[in-house]
Amino acid sequence: MEIEELVETYADYCYRVAFTYVKDHGAAEEIVQDVLLAHYQNEHTFEQRASLKTYLAKITVHKSLDYLRKKERRWGFFFTKGKNVEVADTTINLANTYAQKEKYGEVLDAVLQLDEKYRAIILFYYFEENTLAEISEILSIPLNTVKTRHQRAKQQLKQSLKEVYFDEEF
Known part of the structure; x- marks a missing residue:
């Protein structure tokens, strides 16, 4: 190639x-x-x-x-907690309505606030549409670890997004 x-x-x-x-x-x-x-x-x-x-x-x-x-x-540090994080334009596919943009923004902010190990799983799975097995291979971690982190990340997101209404189940 x-x-x-x-x-x-x-x-x-x-x-x-x-x-x-x-x-x-x-x-x-x-x-x-x-x-x-x-x-x-x-x-x-x-x-x-x-x-x-x-x-x-x-x-x-x-x-x-x-x-x-x-x-x-x-x-002496990885990330600054609470810092606003920019997201590449190519990673966002927002719907046209303001309400959907606002909801998406809240969800994305919540995802970006997750610990790196959980954030990576969510971004690969939902944004990049990789399977859990593919994520396991990409991150070089066991599949069961990916499954556990996926569940924990979803729980953390649900907790932090109580006010946001989801059309789809995570």
């Missing part, structure tokens, strides 16, 4: 994955560049045990966590 096709097909997805972790547009872009370039240069190492999308997501998660570890060592 040529680098242009690789970028066109997977860059946005990898960016959303990276941004989920690092919450920084510039850092997410750099991570994606590193991931796609590394894969292109070492394409022969891809064993095709999973889809290319899953493989790239897994690499993106690892590089994002590496970035956060370096940031933690440098600054």
Whole structure:
């Protein structure tokens, strides 16, 4: 696969994955560049045990966590609690009505306030539409751990969103 096709097909997805972790547009872009370039240069190492999308997501998660570890060592913290977080335009597909936008915004804010381990599960499952098995593979954690975190994240969201009415069951 040529680098242009690789970028066109997977860059946005990898960016959303990276941004989920690092919450920084510039850092997410750099991570994606590193991931796609590394894969292109070492394409022969891809064993095709999973889809290319899953493989790239897994690499993106690892590089994002590496970035956060370096940031933690440098600054002594991962995230600033209570800080407003920007979300990439490509990750949001809002309905046209104000009420739906407001409800979506409240839900997204609640998701972004979750601990990183729960937030990742929710974003991969509901926003990226990955299966729990795919999430297990992407995050390199056991499937039962993913299931447990998924349930706990849903409970935390329900607790924090008591006033928001859901059309769909989580």
